[in-house]
Amino acid sequence: MLEEEVEEKRVFKIPVGPQHPALKEFENFTFTVDGEKVIDVDFRIGYTHRGIEKLAESKTYIQNLYLCERICGICSAAHQGCYAQTVEELAGITAPPRGVYIRTLIWELERIHSHLLWLGVAAHEIGFDTLFMLIWRDREVVMSLLEMISGNRVNYAMSTVGGVRRDISDELKHKILKGLDVLEERTKYYKEVCMKEQTILARAANVGILSKEKTLKLNAVGPTARASGVDVDIRRDDPYGAYDEVPFEVIVYDTCDVLARILVRVDETIQSILMSRWILENLPSGEIRTKFARKIAENEVLGRVEAPRGELLYYIKSNGTDKPERLKVRTPTLANLLPVAEMLKGGYIADIPIVLAGIDPCFACMDRALFIDENSEKTWVWDKEQLRIYSIKWYKEHGKEVVRERWKQ
Amino acid sequence: MPVPGTLEKELLSHISKKPATEMYPFVKVEVPEGYRGKIEFNIEKCIGCGLCSRDCPAGAIEMVEDERTKLKKRPKFIYSRCLYCAQCEESCPREAIKLTREFELADYDKERMVIDV
Amino acid sequence: METIELLILILKFILFPGALFCIAYGWFLEWFDRKLYARFQNRIGPLLTGPKGVLQPFADFIKLLAKEDITPAGADKFGFTVTPLLTLVVSLFTLLFIPIASLSGILSLSGDLLLVLFISTVFGLLIMFAGYFSGNRFSIVGTERTGLQFVAYEIPFALSVISVALATRSLEIVNIVTYQVNTLKLPLIVIVPVAFIIYLISSLAKLEKIPFDVPEAETEIVAGWQVEYSGKKLAFFRLATDLKMVFVSGLAVALFLGGPYGPSIPGLEPVFYTIWFIIKTLVVMFILSNLRSLFARYRIDQVVRGFWKYLIPFAVLQILAVQLLIFLGVI
Numbered sequence: 110m111l112e113e114e115v116e117e118k119r120v121f122k123i124p125v126g127p128q129h130p131a132l133k134e135f136e137n138f139t140f141t142v143d144g145e146k147v148i149d150v151d152f153r154i155g156y157t158h159r160g161i162e163k164l165a166e167s168k169t170y171i172q173n174l175y176l177c178e179r180i181c182g183i184c185s186a187a188h189q190g191c192y193a194q195t196v197e198e199l200a201g202i203t204a205p206p207r208g209v210y211i212r213t214l215i216w217e218l219e220r221i222h223s224h225l226l227w228l229g230v231a232a233h234e235i236g237f238d239t240l241f242m243l244i245w246r247d248r249e250v251v252m253s254l255l256e257m258i259s260g261n262r263v264n265y266a267m268s269t270v271g272g273v274r275r276d277i278s279d280e281l282k283h284k285i286l287k288g289l290d291v292l293e294e295r296t297k298y299y300k301e302v303c304m305k306e307q308t309i310l311a312r313a314a315n316v317g318i319l320s321k322e323k324t325l326k327l328n329a330v331g332p333t334a335r336a337s338g339v340d341v342d343i344r345r346d347d348p349y350g351a352y353d354e355v356p357f358e359v360i361v362y363d364t365c366d367v368l369a370r371i372l373v374r375v376d377e378t379i380q381s382i383l384m385s386r387w388i389l390e391n392l393p394s395g396e397i398r399t400k401f402a403r404k405i406a407e408n409e410v411l412g413r414v415e416a417p418r419g420e421l422l423y424y425i426k427s428n429g430t431d432k433p434e435r436l437k438v439r440t441p442t443l444a445n446l447l448p449v450a451e452m453l454k455g456g457y458i459a460d461i462p463i464v465l466a467g468i469d470p471c472f473a474c475m476d477r478a479l480f481i482d483e484n485s486e487k488t489w490v491w492d493k494e495q496l497r498i499y500s501i502k503w504y505k506e507h508g509k510e511v512v513r514e515r516w517k518q
Numbered sequence: 519m520p521v522p523g524t525l526e527k528e529l530l531s532h533i534s535k536k537p538a539t540e541m542y543p544f545v546k547v548e549v550p551e552g553y554r555g556k557i558e559f560n561i562e563k564c565i566g567c568g569l570c571s572r573d574c575p576a577g578a579i580e581m582v583e584d585e586r587t588k589l590k591k592r593p594k595f596i597y598s599r600c601l602y603c604a605q606c607e608e609s610c611p612r613e614a615i616k617l618t619r620e621f622e623l624a625d626y627d628k629e630r631m632v633i634d635v
Numbered sequence: 636m637e638t639i640e641l642l643i644l645i646l647k648f649i650l651f652p653g654a655l656f657c658i659a660y661g662w663f664l665e666w667f668d669r670k671l672y673a674r675f676q677n678r679i680g681p682l683l684t685g686p687k688g689v690l691q692p693f694a695d696f697i698k699l700l701a702k703e704d705i706t707p708a709g710a711d712k713f714g715f716t717v718t719p720l721l722t723l724v725v726s727l728f729t730l731l732f733i734p735i736a737s738l739s740g741i742l743s744l745s746g747d748l749l750l751v752l753f754i755s756t757v758f759g760l761l762i763m764f765a766g767y768f769s770g771n772r773f774s775i776v777g778t779e780r781t782g783l784q785f786v787a788y789e790i791p792f793a794l795s796v797i798s799v800a801l802a803t804r805s806l807e808i809v810n811i812v813t814y815q816v817n818t819l820k821l822p823l824i825v826i827v828p829v830a831f832i833i834y835l836i837s838s839l840a841k842l843e844k845i846p847f848d849v850p851e852a853e854t855e856i857v858a859g860w861q862v863e864y865s866g867k868k869l870a871f872f873r874l875a876t877d878l879k880m881v882f883v884s885g886l887a888v889a890l891f892l893g894g895p896y897g898p899s900i901p902g903l904e905p906v907f908y909t910i911w912f913i914i915k916t917l918v919v920m921f922i923l924s925n926l927r928s929l930f931a932r933y934r935i936d937q938v939v940r941g942f943w944k945y946l947i948p949f950a951v952l953q954i955l956a957v958q959l960l961i962f963l964g965v966i
Contacts, residue, residue: 168575169572169573171573171575171605171609172573172574172575172605173575174575174603174605175575175576175601175603175605176575178603179601239525239529240525243525243528246538249538253550256549256550256553257550257551257552260550260552260553260554260604260617261553261554261602264601264602264603266554266603266604266605269608274604274608275552298528301524302524302525304520305519305520305521305524306520306521306522306523306524306525307520307521307522308522310520
C-alpha cells in the first residue's frame with residue numbers, strides 16, 4: 110500500500126494471514142478498512158495445499174483410509190468414515206449393523222469434540238480466555254473417551270472398508286456412558302453461560318449477519334446455514350450410517366448472527382450426546398466388519414456426510430485395480446468461504462476473528478484444489494517419489510518465473 | 519436478563535480445586551489399553567509374506583533381504599515415518615506385529631528410529 | 636551528618652522503597668497475577684523458575700534482554716528507541732509518590748496527587764507514541780484504539796480520585812493517608828465505595844487487561860501497538876507494565892484502603908507498613924485478576940460507550956454524594 114493512496118482515500122489495508130493469531134491455519138485475507146470499519150474483503154487460498162487428491166490416486170483403497178483421515182485433524186472420522194462408506198458403495202458391499210452403529214457413534218463423539226473445540230476457540234477470539242480454558246478442559250473428557258475406544262486422541266482410524274476396526278466392550282460402554290453424563294452437564298452449563306453472559310452477547314449478538322437469502326444464494330452449509338434459518342442436515346435429508354434409526358433433532362436458529370452460530374453448535378453438542386447414549390444403549394450385536402476384496406470394478410460414486418462443519422462430499426472413481434482412478438473431496442469450509450466474506454463486510458475489525466471463526470474454518474481441509482492440465486489427454490499414475498522428482502524438476506525450470514509472477518501480483 | 523460475570527461462582531470454586539493440567543513430563547501419563555504406540559515385532563511368528571509392507575500407507579515398512587533367519591525377506595520398520603494407524607497389525611496373518619503403549623519416541627537421529635531384528 | 640542523610644535518601648531512592656524494591660515487587664505482582672489468572676482457569680501457571688515459578692517474570696525479563704533487538708525500516712528511529720525508556724522512567728517516577736514503608740512516599744509535595752494523575756496520563760500518551768513510531772499497520776490500529784480508550788477511561792479515573800480528594804479536602808497523598816489513619820480511623824472505601832469500583836474498572840483499562848485489552852487484542856490486531864517491539868525494548872515495556880501494576884494497586888491502597896497503615900509494633904513501623912502495603916496491594920490485585928478472568932473483551936466502541944454512559948454518571952453521583960456528606964457534616 111502506497112502512502113499517497115492512504116492519504117487520498119483514508120482507507121487502509123490490513124493483512125490477516127498467512128500468519129495471524131486469529132487464524133489457526135495459513136490463509137490470507139486482506140481487509141480494506143476505514144478506521145475500525147471493514148469495507149472490503151479479499152482472500153487468497155491455497156497456502157495449505159498438499160496434493161492429497163493426486164497422492165490418493167497412487168495408493169490402494171486400504172492405504173487411502175489413513176490418507177483421507179489426515180485431510181483434517183478435527184473431523185478425521187468424518188473424512189475417513191465418508192471415504193469408507195463411499196468405497197463400500199463403490200464395491201457393492203454393506204457393513205454389518207453393529208459396525209455401522211459404532212461408526213455413527215464415533216461420528217457423533219467427534220461432533221461433540223469438534224463443537225466444544227470450536228466453542229473454546231470462539232471464546233478465545235472474543236478475548237474470553239477463561240471460558241476457552243474451561244471448555245477445553247472439559248473437552249478432554251470426550252478426547253479420552255475416543256482414545257479409549259480407538260487408541261488415539263485425534264486420528265481414530267476406526268472406520269475401514271466394510272465396517273469398523275474395533276469393537277466396544279461392555280466395560281468400555283459403561284465408561285463412555287459415564288463420560289457422556291459429565292459432558293451433558295457441562296455442555297448445558299456452557300449453554301447457560303453463553304446465553305446469560307453479557308460480555309459474550311455484546312460481542313456475538315447482531316454480529317456477522319448472513320441473511321437467509323444470501324445463505325441460500327452463496328450455498329453455505331452445516332451449522333453456518335442452520336444458524337441462518339436454513340433447515341439442512343445431510344443426516345436427516347439423505348440418511349447414511351445409522352442416522353435413519355437414531356432419533357435426533359435438527360437445530361435451526363434464525364437470528365443469522367454469531368450468537369446463533371454459537372447456540373446451534375451448543376445445542377447440536379447436546380443432541381450428539383443424547384444420540385451417542387441412544388446408540389450405546391441400542392447397539393445391535395453381531396459382526397463389526399465384512400470382508401473386502403482389494404480390487405473394485407469400474408464404477409463411480411458420490412458420497413456425502415454431515416461433518417461437524419457441514420456437508421462433506423467425496424467422489425471416487427474406480428477402474429478395476431486396487432487403486433482409485435480419481436478421488437475428489439469437497440469440504441464444508443470451501444462452501445462456507447464466500448458466505449464468510451459476505452459476513453465480514455460492513456463489520457468492525459474487532460469482529461473479524463469471531464466472524465471468521467464463526468464458520469469453524471478448516472483451511473487444511475479446504476486447500477486441495479489442483480490445476481489440471483486440460484491439454485494433455487494422457488492419464489498416468491504417479492507415485493509419491495515420481496511426484497517429488499517432478500516437482501523439484503519443474504521448480505528448477507519454472508521457479509523463477511513463478512516467483513516473478515507472484516511479485517507482480 | 520444478561521449479566522456480566524456469570525462465571526464468577528465457577529472461578530472461585532477453582533481456587534480450592536486441583537489444577538486440571540497434566541504434569542506431563544514430570545508425571546508420566548497413563549495411556550489406555552489398546553493405545554496405538556510403538557511397534558513391537560516378533561520375528562519368530564513372521565512368515566515374510568510382505569502384507570504389512572503392502573498395506574502400510576506411509577511406506578514405513580520395508581522388506582529387506584534376510585540371511586540370518588530362514589525367511590527370504592523380513593520387514594524393517596522405520597518408525598520415523600510411521601503414522602500409528604495399526605494397519606500392519608491388522609494385515610498380519612500371524613499376529614507378529616503389535617502396537618504397544620509406548621509413545622515417547624522422539625529422537626535426535628533418524629537412523630536410530632528403526633525397528634529391525 | 637548531612638552526608639549520612641543524603642546517603643540514606645539515595646539508598647531510599649535506589650534500594651528501598653525506591654527503584655529496586657518496586658521493580659522486584661512489580662515482578663512479584665506479575666507472577667501473582669499470572670498465577671491467580673491460571674488458578675481461576677484451573678491451570679497451574681508459572682511453575683518451574685524458582686519456588687512455584689515466582690522468578691518467572693524475572694527470567695522472562697532477562698531472556699528478552701538477550702534477544703535480538705530489531706528496529707523496523709519503516710519506524711521512526713529516535714522515537715522508537717526513546718519511548719520504551721521513557722515509559723520505564725515515567726512509571727518508576729510515579730512510584731516515588733506512593734506511600735510504601737511510611738505514611739508518605741519518598742517524594743511528597745503539596746498537590747502531588749494532581750502530579751501523579753498527570754504523569755499517569757502520560758503513560759497512555761507514551762503508548763500511543765510507541766505505536767505510532769513503529770509504523771506498522773497493526774500498530775496504527777492499536778494506536779487508534781489506545782487513543783480512543785484513553786478518552787474513555789481517563790475521565791472516570793480522575794473523577795474517582797477527585798471524589799477522594801474532596802472527601803479528604805486535600806490534594807496531597809500523605810494528607811489523604813493521614814486523614815484516613817487519624818481523623819476518619821477508617822479506610823475511605825467505606826465513604827466512597829462507588830469511586831473505588833470505578834477506580835478499579837478504569838485501572839483495568841489503564842493496564843490494558845481483559846475486558847479492556849482492546850489496544851493489544853491478540854486475536855484481532857496481533858499485539859497492537861507493541862507488535863514491532865522486541866528484545867530490550869519489549870523488556871522495558873513489560874517492566875513498565877509491571878510497575879504500572881504496582882502504581883495502580885499502590886494508589887488504590889493509598890486512596891481507598893488507608894495506605895500502608897495497620898497494626899504494628901512501635902519502632903518497627905517501616906517493616907510492618909511494608910507488610911501491610913503488600914497485603915493490601917495483593918487484595919487489590921486479587922480483585923483485578925478475578926475481574927480480568929471473568930469477561931470477554933469488549934469492542935472499542937462498546938468500551939467508550941460504556942465508560943461514558945455508565946461510569947462517568949456514577950462518578951459524578953459519587954462526587955455529589957461526597958458533597959452531601961460534607962454538607963451534612965458526616966465527614
